[in-house]
Amino acid sequence: MEIYCPQLGMMIGISYCLKVQEGLPCRNTFGCWKERVDVAAVLKAKFTDEQLYRAFNTLPKSRLQKILESVRSARREE
Amino acid sequence: MEKKVFLSEKDMPRAWYNIQADLPHPLPPPLNPATGEPITPDMLEAIFPMNLIEQEMSLSRSIPIPDEVLEQLLLWRPTPMYRATALEKRLGTPARIYYKNEGVSPAGSHKPNTSVAQAYYNKEAGIKRLTTETGAGQWGSALAFACNRFGLEIKVYMVRVSFDQKPYRRMMMETWGGTCVPSPSPDTSAGRGFLEADPDHSGSLGIAISEAIEDAVTSENTKYSLGSVLNHVLLHQSVIGLEARKQLESIGEYPDIIIGCAGGGSNFAGIAFPFIRDKIHGKDIRVIASEPTSCPTLTRGHYVYDFGDTAKTTPLLPMYSIGHGFIPAPIHAGGLRYHGMAPLVSRVFTDGLIEAKAYNQLETFAAGIAFARTEGFIPAPETNHAIACAIEEAKRAKEEGKERVILMNFSGHGIIDLPSYDAYLSGKLQDHVMPDEEIEKLLKELDEYPKPK
Numbered sequence: 244m245e246i247y248c249p250q251l252g253m254m255i256g257i258s259y260c261l262k263v264q265e266g267l268p269c270r271n272t273f274g275c276w277k278e279r280v281d282v283a284a285v286l287k288a289k290f291t292d293e294q295l296y297r298a299f300n301t302l303p304k305s306r307l308q309k310i311l312e313s314v315r316s317a318r319r320e321e
Numbered sequence: 322m323e324k325k326v327f328l329s330e331k332d333m334p335r336a337w338y339n340i341q342a343d344l345p346h347p348l349p350p351p352l353n354p355a356t357g358e359p360i361t362p363d364m365l366e367a368i369f370p371m372n373l374i375e376q377e378m379s380l381s382r383s384i385p386i387p388d389e390v391l392e393q394l395l396l397w398r399p400t401p402m403y404r405a406t407a408l409e410k411r412l413g414t415p416a417r418i419y420y421k422n423e424g425v426s427p428a429g430s431h432k433p434n435t436s437v438a439q440a441y442y443n444k445e446a447g448i449k450r451l452t453t454e455t456g457a458g459q460w461g462s463a464l465a466f467a468c469n470r471f472g473l474e475i476k477v478y479m480v481r482v483s484f485d486q487k488p489y490r491r492m493m494m495e496t497w498g499g500t501c502v503p504s505p506s507p508d509t510s511a512g513r514g515f516l517e518a519d520p521d522h523s524g525s526l527g528i529a530i531s532e533a534i535e536d537a538v539t540s541e542n543t544k545y546s547l548g549s550v551l552n553h554v555l556l557h558q559s560v561i562g563l564e565a566r567k568q569l570e571s572i573g574e575y576p577d578i579i580i581g582c583a584g585g586g587s588n589f590a591g592i593a594f595p596f597i598r599d600k601i602h603g604k605d606i607r608v609i610a611s612e613p614t615s616c617p618t619l620t621r622g623h624y625v626y627d628f629g630d631t632a633k634t635t636p637l638l639p640m641y642s643i644g645h646g647f648i649p650a651p652i653h654a655g656g657l658r659y660h661g662m663a664p665l666v667s668r669v670f671t672d673g674l675i676e677a678k679a680y681n682q683l684e685t686f687a688a689g690i691a692f693a694r695t696e697g698f699i700p701a702p703e704t705n706h707a708i709a710c711a712i713e714e715a716k717r718a719k720e721e722g723k724e725r726v727i728l729m730n731f732s733g734h735g736i737i738d739l740p741s742y743d744a745y746l747s748g749k750l751q752d753h754v755m756p757d758e759e760i761e762k763l764l765k766e767l768d769e770y771p772k773p774k
Contacts (some may be wrong), residue, residue: 244759246750247682247702247741249584249613250526251455251480253487254741257599263525275616298614305664306585307351307360309527313511314367315355320510321539 246275260288267298324406326568329400332382334563335386337556340594340665343601344381348552348668349416368545370446373439376553381426383585385557386438393437393470397426397589398560402568403731407695409715416669416718417574418711421565421592424698428493430733431547431588440467441544449542450474457483458490459701459733461525465499478504478512478532482525489737504529511535517666549585550663553716558591566595574729576606578714582706583610583677585617586663594665597674608675610666611710613685618662618669619670619677680709686745688712689735701733704739 248255250271257276260269267290269275272280286295304312325772341348350359362374367378376384386394406419409461443451451473455461468475472741477494484491484503494501503526509533515522522528537545548554562579569575579588589599593608599608610619662670669675680688689705691712692698700708711729718725735742744750 244749245687246742246746248702249616250456251483252459252702252738253483254744255482257481258546258711259523263523264527271616274613274617300688305351306547308400310362310368310545310547311353311360313531314364314538316511316531317535317538319368320535 244279246279248275264298267294270299277306322404322406324440324573326402326404326572328402328564328568328571330399332567333391333395333399334560334567335391336383337386338563338595338598339382339384339552339553339556339561339668340559340587340590340597341380343598343600344541344668345672346663346668351664364398368534370443370448370544372442372446373553376442376556377392377551378554379556386560387441389471390438390441393441393467394560395433397433399564399568400425400561402565403468403696405692405696405699405711408692408712411691411695412712412715412719414715414719415723416715416725416727416731418715418727419565419569419574419576420696420711420729421561421562421568422698422731423440423588423591423703424701424731424734426463426583427458428463428735429464430463430701431558431561431591431730432460432733433585434464434560435548435554435590436460436463436467436546437555438557440464440471440473443546444471444473444501447542448473448543448544450476450540451546452476452478452533452536452540453500453546454478454526454533454547455483455490456480456529457487457623458494458737461499461501461529462490462493462497463548464546465494465497465501465703468499469497475499476533476536477501478506478528478529478536480504480526481665484524486739487737490761498527502579504532506532508532509535537558549587552663552665554587555594555663555665556592558587559594559767561591561730562593563586563593565592568728569728574726575604577725578580578727579606579608579729580611580707580710580714581725581730582703582710583612583662583666584703586610587729589662590666592674592728594669596728597669598673608669609710609714610675610677611671611706612677612679614679614681617677619667620679629745651765652751678713679712680706682750683745685709689742690745698731699739700731701735704730704732704735707732 245256260272263269304308353360365374402421426433446519474599481503491501505515505522509532581592583589589610683703688709692708707729
């Protein structure tokens with residue numbers, strides 16, 4: 244089963260959504276899949292509470308913040 | 322009554338419109354996540370040329386479009402405005418629906434309006450090469466086109482799952498002379514790290530961003546380019562609304578409702594901001610951003626997992642980050658409610674200058690099919706959100722017996738997105754429950770995938 248991913252702009256299966264945040268689920272997993280899958284049950288079966296907290300309840304980064312973090316990280320690597 | 326409204330090349334706008342000059346409340350400065358202090362131009366200089374950074378920070382109402390940029394935009398601009406007569410007839414609405422067709426650009430979307438400008442300013446600054454990331458390739462192909470026009474090299478880091486499954490935009494990039502690699506790639510330190518952990522990594526937009534920025538920071542004469550969210554991107558897109566206003570004026574019309582789909586906000590801002598200026602100065606109009614219910618940034622915020630109490634003893638409950646009076650503490654504290662959206666779009670939303678509506682995937686594809694079967698053009702899936710909203714407003718006009726004028730941005734065509742239409746038409750996108758055996762298979766797959774500590 245696949246749905247159209249509004250972020251990537253293509254059809255995608257849920258297995259991608261569940262690991263896309265460096266092994267943690269995409270923030271949109273609930274919104275995208277709630278009609279088709281018991282998302283909460285799947286997540287609770289496979290992730291710890293701490294992991295889910297990190298995936299869904301931490302402060303999201305704006306695009307500019309993500310860019311600046313990547314700049315800092317790249318400069319450290321230089 | 323004419324089907325199309327053209328604007329002559331000599332009447333094309335010669336300056337972009339910067340809404341920052343008219344905002345009732347100025348945009349708060351972006352903060353450096355490391356220090357909490359406002360970002361200064363020199364922090365951005367590692368990845369953007371100073372001429373674009375100046376535009377990013379500019380408060381000037383009008384910024385001239387350089388002749389070299391205008392010359393390139395003239396390849397497809399001014400874009401035609403259509404009256405959706407067949408759609409109106411199908412709906413039986415007294416509303417007059419106009420759409421600005423941005424799908425006529427070489428890359429098939431509104432994106433080249435900014436990619437051309439960004440390529441020009443980079444070249445002016447002496448830059449020889451650009452890097453960027455792309456999901457399914459819409460932005461990557463637009464920037465590859467623009468770099469070709471100005472003789473710049475370009476390397477696009479494309480999320481691997483898209484690179485493997487959706488090759489046509491990669492082919493477009495390569496046709497225009499660009500280099501496109503799957504991300505994570507072995508070409509950067511960030512990419513190598515992810516490949517070491519999982520050689521079959523599917524990639525993500527976050528990883529592709531890291532790779533594109535690392536490449537820009539560590540390579541000679543190279544900068545990074547972004548196709549949404551930032552102020553200068555929205556500035557370049559204002560040409561859409563400026564043209565639309567002139568086209569409507571030429572036939573004695575002015576819109577009651579302006580509609581654009583909103584993901585990162587750039588095409589919405591492009592059609593809407595010149596009209597929001599009129600609203601700020603007293604025009605009685607409605608401006609609507611339409612977005613997916615799956616990630617409703619403006620209407621409901623994002624889904625979050627609420628622990629219910631700080632001790633994390635109550636069951637996890639999924640809910641939206643805004644709406645129903647619930648805002649998770651970190652989001653509330655950070656004041657970052659609409660974090661996926663362009664700050665300027667978030668600002669006009671917070672100021673009550675625009676409304677937001679969300680539509681689910683099935684509604685939007687139904688709208689796209691209705692549009693294709695009446696107006697002929699097959700819309701990009703994201704454009705379908707604007708069409709769904711326009712149809713809803715046209716039906717409301719019918720119920721209320723009002724002759725409203727609706728202006729919508731047709732942000733791109735969907736010729737390269739036909740697999741998603743195929744899924745819709747074959748019933749695969751219906752809201753049915755995933756079978757148990759498929760869920761069991763999925764859970765087994767997850768067991769095999771490395772999880773973060």
